[in-house]
Amino acid sequence: MKCNLFIKKLDKRIKESLNEEEQTALLQIISELLTSNKLKIMAKLNSIEDFRYVFNRVFLDSVIENFNHNSPFFAKIMDDEKVRNLLKNYLLNEIFKQLKV
Helix, strand or coil: CCHHHHHHHHHHHHCCCCCHHHHHHHHHHHHHHHHCHHHHHHHHHCCHHHHHHHHHHHHHHHHHHCHHHCHHHHHHHHHCHHHHHHHHHHHHHHHHHHHHC
8 A cells, every 4th residue: 555645635625734643643643554454354255335335344343453553633533524434444455455365
C-alpha cells in the first residue's frame, strides 16, 4: 500500500498535515487491518460489497482500541465524519485488493 501517498492525500483533504505520531497511529490501523484473520477470510470469499460490512466493524474496533495511544488523532477520526469516511473508503479498497490475492 502506498501509505505516503495516502497520507499526503489525507493531509490535503483535512487541510492539515499529520504529524509523526498521527502517521504512526494510521500505520498501526493499517497494520491491524492487513493482519486481521477475519478480514483475510472475508476478502477471499466475498465481493467488496459484502466485505465492506465486516471491514467497517473491524475498522471502528481498531480506532476504538487504539484511542488511548493517540487520543486527538483518533478523536478526529471518530468526530469528523468526512475524515472517517475518507479513511474508511480508501482503506476499504486498498485492504480488499491486498487481501483478495
